[in-house]
Amino acid sequence: MSKGQVLVLGSNATQLGLRGGGTATVGQYLNETAVPALALLDAGYDIVLATPNGAKPHIDAxxxxxxxxxxxxxxxxxxxxxxxxxxxxxxxRTLKSVVDEGLDGFAGVFVPGGHAPIVDLMVDRDAGTILRHFHAAAKPTALLCHGPVVVVAALEDASAFRKALEEGDDAWAADLARDWIYAGYRMTVFSASEEKIAEEQVLKGELYFDMEKALRSAGGNVSVTDKNFASNVVVDRELITGQNPASDRAMADALIEALDRAAA
Structure with a gap:
């Protein structure tokens, strides 16, 4: 018998714009998707995958x-x-169909990483609705690697916030982030120093902003490890964040512990 359903928010993005022009081919990371999903299934939970357009996510090569x-x-x-x-x-499923049918039946939500969520989920209104629901209900909300940047989707105008980040307008970003539901939360995300390595070795170009700055600009209390690509998980209230690909299993364990605790 299932312990409950966990909603997995996937990305449909395959191209990420780079500073100076050009794009990089992106997607979700295989381990960041499969390791937590398999851990949830092994722990007795069902999972429901939903994306903005209802198509299956692309896995980053x-x-x-x-x-x-x-x-x-x-x-x-x-x-x-x-x-x-x-x-x-x-x-x-589509995110919209999940929202329209109601979110009360889900025990928790999980967002895998890879660069893809920066493109669509970060500014998706349905993703914002989902996050606000889980926040209000204090239900486990887990995000991994680049996934934690999706929490800015809960802002009233996430698209404008991302534009402010891209333009380096810190004052505008701070104004748009007023009343953010995760303000002051402790959290982690793919670090700026890890991103430099990814830009050089994987993306072959520079991003418009790094994830640490994005979350700090929104009001998050962001911490990262001194050692690049060392596992790091931060838990604050319902929010569970993992820093990088190496954090996949530790983040899954923290999510399962939170789900079991809530069920008990």
């Missing part, structure tokens, strides 16, 4: 590597098979 699974070939192959074949990864 940079993440399709055994290196993101600690060199464990069995875990790597299980993740690939899961994402390709499991009904939960293929019966994809």
């Amino acid at each position: 940079a993440s399709v590597s055994v290196d993101h699974f600690g060199g464990d070939e069995t875990a790597f192959q299980r993740a690939k098979y899961f994402f390709a074949s499991h009904p939960a990864m293929n019966d994809v």
